[in-house]
Amino acid sequence: MxxxxxxxxxxxxxxxxxxxxxxxxxxxxxxxxxxxxxxxxxxxxxxxxxxxxxxxxxxxxxxxxxxxxxxxxxxxxxxxxxxxxxxxxxxxxxxxxxxxxxxxxxxxxxxxxxxxxxxxxxxxxxxxxxxxxxxxxxxxxxxxxxxxxxxxxxxxxxxxxxxxxxxxxxxxxxxxxxxxxxxxxxxSAFNSPFWTTNSGAPVWNNNSSLTVGARAFFTKPGGANFDRERIPERVVHARGASAKGFFEVTHDISHLTCADFLRGPGVQTPLIGNFDLVGNNFPVFFIRDGMKFPDMVHALKPSPKSHIQENWRILDFFSHHPESLHMFTFLFDDIGILQDYRHMDGSGVHTYTLINKTGKEHYVKFHWKPTCGVKNLLEDEAITVGGANHSHATQDLSDSIAAGNYPEWKLFIQVMDPADEDRFDFDPLDVTKTWPEDILPLQPVGQMVLSKNIDNFFAENEQLAFCPSIIVPANAPKCVYHNNHHEGFMNFMHRDEEVNYFSSRFDPARHAEKYPIPTAICSGKRDKCIIEKENNFKQPGERYRSFAPDRQERFVKRWIEALSDPRVTYEIRSIWVSYWSQTDKSLGQKLSSCLSVRPSY
Known part of the structure; x- marks a missing residue:
């Protein structure tokens, strides 16, 4: 006990x-x-x-x-x-x-x-x-x-x-x-021979999310347990920085959305506000199904035994996920290490839906472009910069804002009509894919300016919680609200009302005005399924072939070093050589020759 x-x-x-x-x-x-x-x-x-x-x-x-x-x-x-x-x-x-x-x-x-x-x-x-x-x-x-x-x-x-x-x-x-x-x-003594849930129910497919139809909502089991594995350190991106500023609309997209903060040019929204755009510095992700996110993070983080991040664990896990190749063409590329926060791209990664006042839907992808350009570090530069100051990116952001050199990002969107999604040889909702800019060009929307450093790191950075449905800056929302959520760990404010139900004549709150919501019929089999158009090798190959020869050589060198880990088995090396051979034949030949490994296909 x-x-x-x-x-x-x-x-x-x-x-x-x-x-x-x-x-x-x-x-x-x-x-x-x-x-x-x-x-x-x-x-x-x-x-x-x-x-x-x-x-x-x-x-x-x-x-x-x-x-x-x-x-x-x-x-x-x-x-x-x-x-x-x-x-x-x-x-x-x-x-x-x-x-x-x-x-x-x-x-x-x-x-x-x-x-x-x-x-x-x-x-x-x-x-x-x-x-x-x-x-x-x-x-x-x-x-x-x-x-x-x-x-x-x-x-x-x-x-x-x-x-x-x-x-x-x-x-x-x-x-x-x-x-x-x-x-x-x-x-260890009571493990079943097959995978189960925490309650012991057998799991026949632990690689695909449970959905209702191909485009409907999905469940993500294991999320509650995964989000609570580390206290107080965040499970991913434990180090980070925050700053205050504003977002200003520069171009009219009111024909695409009825969101109030995007209603027209000149409208400013303070940061941190009530809109959350999940993102990353790369436009794609390692895995396409969120079901595998906890396993992916476990593989990328240090070993639970040695507490050392080890290549063999990472390569072992992703050898089961060829869709990760596209992400690795970014991570193992020269842009894999950022110089600092001010000189990095931002991507929404996911495909979002904007809905206008008439209820019309459009698929969009969000892109942030820094006005000061993108800068990265090669391995030797990263050793020098990181060795001198492990907080160099945080310090650069803080010092720049303090000196009045406010970092700015331009926001662009790519727009697709849902009726056109079948025109492509990939699934537009697949987070391991990018949309071709020659067909779906970038359209400007606005700019974000970070103009003030935070006043308290713990209150305004560590306790900052992002969620698609609610944002709570510091310790209270800036927007007006009215609900009956009084108890529970997710409620941070003191509530002294006596009525915590709806409806009530003692607390006569009314319904809000109705806003347009598409009435699309959701139908389909309740099933765990794999998407039809995986196409795991085309876009990674196109990206690799776009590199200059010296850049390609550095990419190959990084992969040879990773696959040379003594605990990476011949089977795993062979699988990776097979993947890269399907991505680009010359790339596969270079790896096969240097590693003395034949492809597994």
Missing amino acids: TTPNESPKDKPSSKQMICENESSTTKKNDEGDNVGGGVESVDGQNMSIDDANETGIDDPKGQGSSSRKRGSTIDVAIQIGSGSGSGSNARKKREMEIPRGEPTCYVCSKNFTSWKAVFGHLKSHQRETPGALPPPTFTPTEGSPENNNDDETNPREQLAPTLLNLALETMQKMSEDSNMSVVHRPS
Whole structure:
């Protein structure tokens, strides 16, 4: 049992019994010490010791309160059964009321400061004399419940032999049952041979999201658990920077959208506001199905064993996802390392939908272009710059704004009519693809200017939470709101209203005016499916062939270094050579020759 003040690494091993005299969950007061409980779990055996009440007991050294209260009791329940399915499955349950006693080993009469220490000491006797230890002998002392029924007396000597009997009975059971000779961790001993959900339901396809129709909503299982794996560090992009400023519309796109902040040229919106545009510095992503996002991040982050980011883990995972090739033509290219935040592109990556006042939909992709141009670092430059200052990008942004050199980005969009999506040999909603600019040109929309540094990093950067449905700058929204969400971890403000339901005559909030929402019929099979037009190799090949010869050589060199990791198997190397050969024949030949590996296809 882990107490609120106990970290997982402080938990005892699965064989260790716990009955602490001074638990971190109990409180010391002027009436004595409360005694906490513990839990043991050994292949199906469970021992729970919980304090039956919160009344303090008399201090044996007379240092507590002068008044003597009846000692608190402990409810002990032991369940013994076979942990592996063999042997007796019958479970014995005992519940008894026992007073506390001094922690003493009845075998050698050695005194200890806690029962946890006694139980640990008993294991040494068990090792010295294999098999069952002799049963303890006990003669009731004066004042014990057997000889004295005075409610004001509560000797502690009774507890030792009683609890030891229970503990030794459990240890005897462990020594008798050969199936308990090896204690497995639950994470490895009880794994099923197939993938399951947290609740144990079998998963037949863990590579595709569950959708209703090809263009409908999808579910992303595992997201709740994934988002809470790291506290307080963010799961991805743990380092980052924030700044304040404004967005100004420079070109009219009111024919495409009814969004108020885009209603016309000259309209300014303060940053941080109520519009969130998810993005990255590259226009594509590693995987096309968000179902695999947690696994992807796990592969990219340091090993859970060594805490080292290792190439073999990354290449192993992405060898199952050939759609990642396009992203790697950016990441392993000369633009893979940014010089700083001011000199980087921004991309919405996803395909969004804009809806105008008549309800007409258009697909769009968003692009940010820095007015000061794009600058990157090669490997040797990154070592020099990053080695001198690991916060160089953050410092550059902060110093530039402080000096009045405000960074600016121009916002452009690509627009596609949903009726034209089948004209292309790729799926326009695929995040691993770019839209051809010669067919769908960039159209200017506005500009973003960062003109003020944040005042408090923790409040305005660390606690900044982006969500497509709600943005909360600092600790309160700047927009007016009215809802019945009072409780829960996602509510950061004090709410003192009495009405947290709708509708109410005590809080007569009305519905907002109706705004245009397309009434498209959603239909299709409820299924996990793979998109029809994957086309994983065309766009990566086109991008590689657009590189200058020296740039191509640096790209090949980076891949040779990655695939030369000693833990990357011949099979994985062969798969990657096969992928790049399908992307560009000359590229595959260069890798195959340098690595002495033949393609797997």
